Amino acid sequence: MTSKILVVGATRGLGACLRDLYSKDSTKRVFATSRTESVPKSDSAISWLRNIDLTHPEVGQNLIAQIPASTGFSTVIISAGYFGFESFDDPDWEKEVKMYTTSAIAPVFLVHHIVKAGLLSEGSKVIIVSSESGSITLRHEKEGGGNYGHHASKAASNMVGKLLSLDLKPKGIAVGLVHPGFMRTEMTEGVGFDKYWDAGGAVTPDEAARSLVSFIEEFDISKTGEYWAPRGPGDIGTAESVLGKDLPTPLQLPW
Structure with missing residues (x-):
């Protein structure tokens, strides 16, 4: 039996790798979103589901309008993201609004419309790609402040995922929050984090995708509403100083 996977944000980075990895599995049928009309080869x-822009209020309706009514997803992965660099000396209102909208507002409307359209059922999974940067507990003085929109929007994303898990648990739909890993992507390079790639144990998006897919296979309703790092603590700079040594993989993260 073929299971259907929806990857939201599938044109580059982690989302593109998840798209390609799942598409190589003959037991899976992949639906993938693009923010614009154009799609990659x-x-x-x-x-392909086109013009799915997470900063647009009608994103949920636009998504549903392109999906056959008989489709039922086994897994929905919301991977789309935006990182706008800022500091205390140079905060940016527009960047922060875009980060909050993408990470914490759009997922509510996407999942709402997908569920109301009957495209998720008992046993289905919703995975929201968050980040360890959204953990308040893991924030430590050694990393300093700044990047308010990035960190706080991911913390808000975690709360959204937790609340969705409470609403969807009676339907048997599991919701997970994940830190897929510190990745060598255009996004992290674009904010100057490429200088930390080597020291920070950054991995390629395809490595992160393989770990995430394995984690999703094992994820079920018993872990709904939880926040995990499938690759463990290796790329989380504050993990040992805050949580101690000999941490497991996968690692459940603190809020």
Whole structure:
């Protein structure tokens, strides 16, 4: 039996790797979203959903309008993200609004419309790609402040995921929050974090995708509403100083 996977934010980085990885599995059918009308060259078996912009109020309706009513997803992965660099000396209102909208507002409306359209059912999974940067507990003076929108929008994303898990648990739909890993992507390079790639144990998006897919296979309703790092503590700079040594993989993260 073929299971259907929806990857929201599938044109680059982690989302593109998840799209390609799932599409190589003959037991999976992949639906993938693009923020614009254009889509990258990819496996012809992938069903593209176009103009799915997470900063647009009608994003949920736009998504549902392109999906056949008989479709039922086994897994929905919301991978789309935006990171706008800022500091205390140079905060940026527009960047912060875009980060909060993408990470913490859009997921509510996407999941709402997907569920109301009957595209998720008992046993389905919703995975929201968050970040360890959203953990208040893991924030430590050695990393300093700054990047308010990035950190706080991910903390808000975690709360959104937790609340969705409470609303969807009676339906048997599991919701997970994940830190997929510190990745060598255009996004982290674009904010100057490439200088930390080597020291920080950054991995390629395809490595992170493989770890995440394995984690999702094992994830179920018993872990709904929880916050995890499938790759463990290796790329989380404050993990040992805050949580101690000999930490497991996967690692459940503190809020």
